[in-house]
Amino acid sequence: xxxxxxxxxxxxxxxxxxxxxxxxxxxxxxxxxxxxxxxxxxxxxxxxxxxxxxxxxxxxxxxxxxxxxxxxxxxxxxxxxxxxxxxxxxxxxxxxxxxxxxxxxxxxxxxxxxxxxxxxxxxxxxxxxxxxxxxxxxxxxxxxxxxxxxx
Numbered sequence: 001x002x003x004x005x006x007x008x009x010x011x012x013x014x015x016x017x018x019x020x021x022x023x024x025x026x027x028x029x030x031x032x033x034x035x036x037x038x039x040x041x042x043x044x045x046x047x048x049x050x051x052x053x054x055x056x057x058x059x060x061x062x063x064x065x066x067x068x069x070x071x072x073x074x075x076x077x078x079x080x081x082x083x084x085x086x087x088x089x090x091x092x093x094x095x096x097x098x099x100x101x102x103x104x105x106x107x108x109x110x111x112x113x114x115x116x117x118x119x120x121x122x123x124x125x126x127x128x129x130x131x132x133x134x135x136x137x138x139x140x141x142x143x144x145x146x147x148x149x150x151x
Contacts, residue, residue, distance in 0.1 A: 075104015095133035
């Protein structure tokens with residue numbers, strides 16, 4: 001006689017990619033970390049294929065709670081568009097996602113990172129009245145990039 005599991009529902013396990021929409025629905029499942037992780041890992045394996053869809057999802061208001069996960073996925077992409085997106089997010093005044101933006105940026109090639117440092121220097125020179133959170137994020141990216149890139 002087979003006993004029923006008493007500690008919760010069976011985990012949802014897909015044997016093949018369930019599709020982008022299903023994975024995003026899994027990420028939005030509040031209170032079910034296992035399903036969120038499953039959605040994340042399915043998206044993680046196809047991040048370059050679904051990049052444009054991730055950008056669209058990032059801007060949707062219902063995804064405000066999972067924007068950090070979307071930024072992390074975008075940061076794992078090796079596409080030049082991903083670098084541009086993250087660089088643009090670094091200059092936004094939203095401090096909530098800065099740590100994930102920085103994490104994503106420092107994983108790019110040294111050439112792109114050197115260009116980012118030059119951009120930061122130019123922008124800071126011409127915009128002295130920048131929000132303190134944004135300035136702190138810029139300083140953090142400078143520090144992390146200089147640790148990674150040797151001049």
